[in-house]
Amino acid sequence: xxxxxxxxxxxxxxxxxxxxxxxxxxxxxxxxxxxxxxxxxxxxxxxxxxxxxxxxxxxxxxxxxxxxxxxxxxxxxxxxxxxxxxxxxxxxxxxxxxxxxxxxxxxxxxxxxxxxxxxxxxxxxxxxxxxxxxxxxxxxxxxxxxxxxxxxxxxxxxxxxxxxxxxxxxxxxxxxxxxxxxxxxxxxxxxxxxxxxxxxxxxxxxxxxxxxxxxxxxxxxxxxxxxxxxxxxxxxxxxxxxxxxxxxxxxxxxxxxxxxxxxxxxxxxxxxxxxxxxxxxxxxxxxxxxxxxxxxxxxxxxxxxxxxxxxxxxxxxxxxxxxxxxxxxxxxxxxxxxxxxxxxxxxxxxxxxxxxxxxxxxxxxxxx
Amino acid sequence: xxxxxxxxxxxxxxxxxxxxxxxxxxxxxxxxxxxxxxxxxxxxxxxxxxxxxxxxxxxxxxxxxxxxxxxxxxxxxxxxxxxxxxxxxxxxxxxxxxxxxxxxxxxxxxxxxxxxxxxxxxxxxxxxxxxxxxxxxxxxxxxxxxxxxxxxxxxxxxxxxxxxxxxxxxxxx
Numbered sequence: 001x002x003x004x005x006x007x008x009x010x011x012x013x014x015x016x017x018x019x020x021x022x023x024x025x026x027x028x029x030x031x032x033x034x035x036x037x038x039x040x041x042x043x044x045x046x047x048x049x050x051x052x053x054x055x056x057x058x059x060x061x062x063x064x065x066x067x068x069x070x071x072x073x074x075x076x077x078x079x080x081x082x083x084x085x086x087x088x089x090x091x092x093x094x095x096x097x098x099x100x101x102x103x104x105x106x107x108x109x110x111x112x113x114x115x116x117x118x119x120x121x122x123x124x125x126x127x128x129x130x131x132x133x134x135x136x137x138x139x140x141x142x143x144x145x146x147x148x149x150x151x152x153x154x155x156x157x158x159x160x161x162x163x164x165x166x167x168x169x170x171x172x173x174x175x176x177x178x179x180x181x182x183x184x185x186x187x188x189x190x191x192x193x194x195x196x197x198x199x200x201x202x203x204x205x206x207x208x209x210x211x212x213x214x215x216x217x218x219x220x221x222x223x224x225x226x227x228x229x230x231x232x233x234x235x236x237x238x239x240x241x242x243x244x245x246x247x248x249x250x251x252x253x254x255x256x257x258x259x260x261x262x263x264x265x266x267x268x269x270x271x272x273x274x275x276x277x278x279x280x281x282x283x284x285x286x287x288x289x290x291x292x293x294x295x296x297x298x299x300x301x302x303x304x305x306x307x308x309x310x311x312x313x314x315x316x317x318x319x320x321x322x323x324x325x326x327x328x329x330x331x332x333x334x335x336x337x338x339x340x341x342x343x344x345x346x347x348x349x350x351x352x353x354x355x356x357x358x359x360x361x362x363x364x365x366x367x368x
Numbered sequence: 369x370x371x372x373x374x375x376x377x378x379x380x381x382x383x384x385x386x387x388x389x390x391x392x393x394x395x396x397x398x399x400x401x402x403x404x405x406x407x408x409x410x411x412x413x414x415x416x417x418x419x420x421x422x423x424x425x426x427x428x429x430x431x432x433x434x435x436x437x438x439x440x441x442x443x444x445x446x447x448x449x450x451x452x453x454x455x456x457x458x459x460x461x462x463x464x465x466x467x468x469x470x471x472x473x474x475x476x477x478x479x480x481x482x483x484x485x486x487x488x489x490x491x492x493x494x495x496x497x498x499x500x501x502x503x504x505x506x507x508x509x510x511x512x513x514x515x516x517x518x519x520x521x522x523x524x525x526x527x528x529x530x531x532x533x534x535x536x537x538x539x540x541x
Binding site for chain 1: 388450482485486489497498501502504505506508509511512513516522523524525526527530
């Protein structure tokens with residue numbers, strides 16, 4: 001059989017139709033640098049890679065990076081706890097993050113950075129005086145400082161602030177492009193502003209009247225589609241749409257059934273809640289387009305935890321009682337959930353319902 | 369798999385009566401007939417939908433976009449994935465091993481790899497298409513833009529304006 005390929009003129013990607021070429025480029029490693037290299041090959045590749053449709057497909061194809069472990073703040077430094085047997089091909093990644101984490105804690109002149117949130121491979125920390133954010137990519141060791149405008153530092157008054165880092169589909173094509181969003185409340189209003197690393201500036205502060213007794217809840221927001229969702233009390237959620245140049249801030253309702261749940265047992269990723277203690281059912285909602293074209297929270301999955309995990313029990317008189325469990329974390333893509341019991345923390349893969357015990361009981365809020 | 373001829377087609381007709389083991393004839397653009405099991409042919413979503421629509425199962429399916437050499441290789445993949453079970457861990461491991469060897473062989477002949485990719489795309493054979501496109505992507509991985517151009521015979525055609533934009537992005541990045 002003659003080798004018609006050879007090194008001279010293999011026609012592969014050159015004459016492939018756009019849809020086939022897109023399928024090939026889609027399978028490059030998800031790191032943005034491999035896409036930016038490919039976009040330098042020729043105008044056709046460049047046009048394909050820069051199209052919003054393609055970038056959306058890249059995100060959908062590769063989904064969220066695997067869970068490597070958790071961050072937690074301690075008084076002297078930032079700590080990273082690797083997840084056991086995380087579903088990652090790179091066995092050294094968790095150790096690398098842990099080593100990096102200890103050096104970030106001492107970044108600057110005796111400053112201790114305080115961990116806030118992480119998403120899309122990046123972590124967000126703030127300085128003790130809250131005047132700076134540090135955006136840190138543990139995998140590449142890249143660190144960027146972002147100055148926080150005075151108004152958003154959240155010092156004094158009864159201001160509650162939540163900050164988070166994320167990439168939009170458009171920014172995913174640039175290796176070190178990211179956004180930081182800050183949401184805070186003050187004097188009966190809720191405010192939001194988004195920093196873009198590409199522009200190097202904060203966008204306008206947008207604001208709206210907050211409903212009566214509105215309070216941001218201290219849990220990581222979820223990034224779904226191109227919007228951030230923050231849990232707030234009053235049976236509602238705060239939605240910050242980040243897809244375009246100008247953001248939109250709105251308050252939306254919770255799914256009705258959730259009104260009976262305790263706040264401490266909820267996370268939004270897609271959106272997850274643990275039922276009241278007695279029935280141990282884990283509910284997963286997803287934000288989906290309903291038949292009428294409106295975005296709605298739709299129940300996706302219900303898992304009976306007591307049938308899955310060896311939940312600790314205690315004898316109460318002659319009755320055996322299952323000890324309370326609580327939800328302590330959820331990965332970005334909603335595929336891994338962390339359940340805390342008095343016996344320790346369990347990591348549950350929702351797709352396969354496999355679980356594993358993490359033998360410690362730290363307050364783990366931030367899953368990387 | 370048998371190739372060619374009316375004898376094979378007759379055999380297919382006979383077997384058609386046994387449920388689940390119907391034979392289907394695929395014809396390359398060179399007119400060569402390949403007789404495969406229905407399970408094998410159903411690896412292709414294109415053929416599957418034609419079969420399910422009650423289409424020309426008896427007459428066979430002419431494939432004007434696929435040459436004999438490519439079709440034979442595509443059928444090799446479909447036979448393996450369509451005719452063998454993949455329920456146990458061992459069965460799945462055996463299939464994975466097959467895929468690995470299959471793609472390694474194709475990888476040595478890039479033009480042929482491309483032909484198989486195009487056929488897999490045309491016939492909508494999802495697993496094969498994923499396998500070949502991933503293989504081509506792996507070829508691109510780790511290369512500089514110049515190396516990629518050389519490997520794929522692509523002409524450099526970025527304009528001065530493009531280059532300006534790229535520089536701009538790099539300073540922001």
